[in-house]
Amino acid sequence: MNAFMNWFYRMASPPHFYRWSGTAIPWFLVPATVLAVIGLYLALVTSPTDYQMGDTVRIMYVHVPVAWLSLMCYTSMAVASAIGLIWRIKLAHAVAAAIAPAGASLTALALFTGSLWGKPTWGTYWVWDARLTSYLMLLFLFAGFALLRNAFSDVQRGDRAAAILAIVGVVNIPIIHYSVNWWNTLHQPASFSVTKGQAGIDSSMLWPLFTMLFAVTLYLVALVLMRTRNEVLIRERRKAWIKEVLVK
Amino acid sequence: MSVSYRQAFVGQIRKDLRQSGRRLAQTLTPLFFFSVVIALFPLAMTPDSEALAKIAGGVVWVAALLAALLSLQTLFRGDFEDGSLELMALSGVPMWFQVIAKQMAHWLLTGLPLVILAPIAAYSLNLNGDAYITLMMALLLGTLVLSSFGAIGAALTVSVGQGGLLFPVLVLPLIVPALILGAKATEFAAQGRDPGGALSLLAALCILSVSLAPFATAASLRVSLD
Numbered sequence: 001m002n003a004f005m006n007w008f009y010r011m012a013s014p015p016h017f018y019r020w021s022g023t024a025i026p027w028f029l030v031p032a033t034v035l036a037v038i039g040l041y042l043a044l045v046t047s048p049t050d051y052q053m054g055d056t057v058r059i060m061y062v063h064v065p066v067a068w069l070s071l072m073c074y075t076s077m078a079v080a081s082a083i084g085l086i087w088r089i090k091l092a093h094a095v096a097a098a099i100a101p102a103g104a105s106l107t108a109l110a111l112f113t114g115s116l117w118g119k120p121t122w123g124t125y126w127v128w129d130a131r132l133t134s135y136l137m138l139l140f141l142f143a144g145f146a147l148l149r150n151a152f153s154d155v156q157r158g159d160r161a162a163a164i165l166a167i168v169g170v171v172n173i174p175i176i177h178y179s180v181n182w183w184n185t186l187h188q189p190a191s192f193s194v195t196k197g198q199a200g201i202d203s204s205m206l207w208p209l210f211t212m213l214f215a216v217t218l219y220l221v222a223l224v225l226m227r228t229r230n231e232v233l234i235r236e237r238r239k240a241w242i243k244e245v246l247v248k
Numbered sequence: 249m250s251v252s253y254r255q256a257f258v259g260q261i262r263k264d265l266r267q268s269g270r271r272l273a274q275t276l277t278p279l280f281f282f283s284v285v286i287a288l289f290p291l292a293m294t295p296d297s298e299a300l301a302k303i304a305g306g307v308v309w310v311a312a313l314l315a316a317l318l319s320l321q322t323l324f325r326g327d328f329e330d331g332s333l334e335l336m337a338l339s340g341v342p343m344w345f346q347v348i349a350k351q352m353a354h355w356l357l358t359g360l361p362l363v364i365l366a367p368i369a370a371y372s373l374n375l376n377g378d379a380y381i382t383l384m385m386a387l388l389l390g391t392l393v394l395s396s397f398g399a400i401g402a403a404l405t406v407s408v409g410q411g412g413l414l415f416p417v418l419v420l421p422l423i424v425p426a427l428i429l430g431a432k433a434t435e436f437a438a439q440g441r442d443p444g445g446a447l448s449l450l451a452a453l454c455i456l457s458v459s460l461a462p463f464a465t466a467a468s469l470r471v472s473l474d
Binding site: 085130133134137138140141143144147151152154157160161164165167168169171175 | 397400404405407408409414417418420421422424425428453456457461464467468471472474
């Protein structure tokens with residue numbers, strides 16, 4: 001336990017994080033690119049068309065990973081915020097601040113691809129069903145987090161206020177996640193379930209989906225690391241180690 | 249000098265009620281606001297009573313939500329400006345405990361009157377007769393959820409200059425689940441279906457938020473007092 005806490009506190013030191021993340025980013029970015037190329041090839045060329053939806057089913061290979069990960073983003077943002085509040089670790093707040101715009105973009109992308117998918121299959125770009133509406137709220141949750149953080153002139157107070165908001169907002173996540181099953185409206189229920197194991201979706205479609213999921217996840221990790229590095233540079237700009245790192 | 253928990257609790261409620269009594273116009277504003285918003289819907293949409301009956305439950309919910317939010321925004325503003333909030337923090341009584349007292353006083357003055365006014369508003373919109381009890385029960389639970397989340401938002405924005413605009417942006421996404429469940433329960437009852445499921449979920453949400461939100465509010469107040 002002690003060794004773990006030591007590692008934990010060492011990770012939380014901004015100079016250590018800055019050096020470590022600089023070497024780590026390519027290890028996420030390169031596999032992400034490779035997997036994205038493979039995944040897109042599988043998704044757009046080799047995977048079969050849906051007997052009902054035809055070629056438009058291929059939107060799924062972007063829509064589903066992006067939607068999953070946007071919820072994941074919010075949860076990790078809340079976890080990072082909680083770590084920052086409980087152990088008073090500034091780096092965790094920087095991570096949360098870095099995740100927010102990434103999560104907001106993923107949410108916007110999921111809404112956009114969803115509406116493109118909705119037009120040919122449902123005949124409309126947007127409906128006010130419970131799924132879409134509660135998902136739209138996720139976008140506002142990310143926006144509220146960023147707005148509140150920026151409303152304080154003092155960075156640390158902004159961090160703590162936004163962290164509380166992020167944690168409180170977690171109550172919405174299960175509701176957004178399960179709304180497809182609870183309110184059986186226009187949006188179809190999730191085809192794939194981790195708990196049930198067997199999937200309501202054929203393996204020829206599952207593999208490209210998984211490949212894309214991993215590609216987007218790895219890309220997201222790299223993106224968050226890069227954004228956190230920027231946050232650290234801005235927040236620590238008056239510290240001596242910044243000069244050493246940048247001049248070198 | 250130390251204060252007992254009971255003294256702090258009762259004292260806080262008494263103080264808030266007395267202050268609101270002295271500013272009667274301000275205390276009644278949310279209720280007037282509620283009535284005006286209700287009146288706007290038939291004007292803007294249609295005075296046709298059958299069409300109104302369909303949207304009555306939802307309209308009452310939206311109006312109650314906006315009225316409650318409008319008043320919650322300034323829940324801590326006065327205490328923050330005159331320094332009472334700092335005294336509360338220094339009194340030795342846990343902040344979350346005093347937050348519950350403030351929330352309770354506020355709910356007695358806005359939440360409860362809204363629950364009582366709601367059937368009248370719903371009647372004017374021609375809501376189906378079976379839905380009134382459900383509407384009131386759902387609003388009773390819903391206003392408690394509103395005041396819990398609203399208190400967090402008010403505490404977070406109390407020291408922010410432009411808090412007035414920020415507040416609804418922060419709080420509205422948080423209370424959407426309560427709105428969906430409450431409006432669904434009312435709609436089900438109006439259609440003659442069983443509203444029990446939605447009401448139970450709303451009750452669960454109510455218990456969860458009423459018991460946990462004061463801690464988040466207290467933490468937010470500490471940030472604002474820094």
